[in-house]
Amino acid sequence: MSMVLFALVMRSTDGLPLSATTDYEQDEGLQETKKQIKTLSEKLSTFPSRCSLKTGKFNIHFTSSLGLGYLVVCTENCPNALAFCFLEEMQSQFLHRCDGFLIRNAVRPYSSSEFDDFLQDTKQRYNSPCSLTSKISLADMQSELKMIPTYQLSPEDLRSCFSRRNVFRYKSITPSQLLEPVSLRGIMSCVLSIFCGGLNLLQGFHAIEGFMQSYNDKDFNDMIAFFLGTAGCLYQFYLFGYFSVRRNSKSFLAFALICLSNICLFELRNVWQILFHVTVAAFMTLQIRLRQLQCKAPDYNV
Secondary structure, three states, X not given: OOOEEEEEEEEOOOOOEEEEOOOOOOOHHHHHHHHHXXXXXXXXXXXXXXXXXXXXXXXXXXXXXXXXXXEEEEXXXXXXXXXXXXXXXXXXXXXXXXXXXXXXXXXXOXXXXXXXXXXXXXXXXXXXXXXXXXXXXXXXXXXXXXXXXOEEEOXXXXXXXXXXXXXXXXXXXXXXXXXXXXXXXXXXXXXXXXXXXXXXXXXXXXXXXXXXXXXXXXXXXXXXXXXHHHHHHHHHHHHHHOOOOOHHHHHHHHHHHHHHHHHHOOOOOOHHHHHHHHHHHHHHHHHHHXXXXXXXXXXXXX
């Protein structure tokens, strides 16, 4: 059975629908849920940027950003992480494919109907577990939702004027984003990472001197490689010290950047030096992954 049933893009300022999936569902409960979407769209700008609303056996999830709202109707057994991954993909693709000027000046409903095919294809893909290959994205989204849970709207919020005080109460339930105390291995990884970053920075300045004297392309490439390695080390140090969304993915990208810079410096460094830099970066990546938040968020039915 399909979990993602209906998707809609609208203008949050006035609720004007811009694009939607083709409606093949004849369920009476779903049709009743769609009636509530019209009421919700009229008040979209007053709600927090990420909300969920339970209506019978269906859930409405939506996000709003840059004057646009993205909404999806799912069955009650659909994971919230899956729904918000769908919304995130909707948002990025809609902004990429559709003209912002035309969206702002649209006066008739569904003026961005060229986006309908993408919505329909994406809906089918998310309803087919075999073709959905975004497990990493789902894990990241689930972690993000646990840290910053969605605001749970109630039917009363639709019938009454939504108070902005509710938004402040919603923000206040976000748990403190404090990481666990630093272990001895964490301190060692930080020291080694800063040491490698310092070496890269020092050698980068030497490469600048060589480039200024010879204006050789090779010296320029070496200079860039050294500074990229420095940036990777410093970014890993930052990720170890502070929490950020999709922290593990970012640390892996920093590790890949350090590996790439060392590959580019293969002629200037011997195998042992390259192995040392890569090992330190891998050790730092592991420590970033192991250092979790000090207090886990409560289960918000994600």
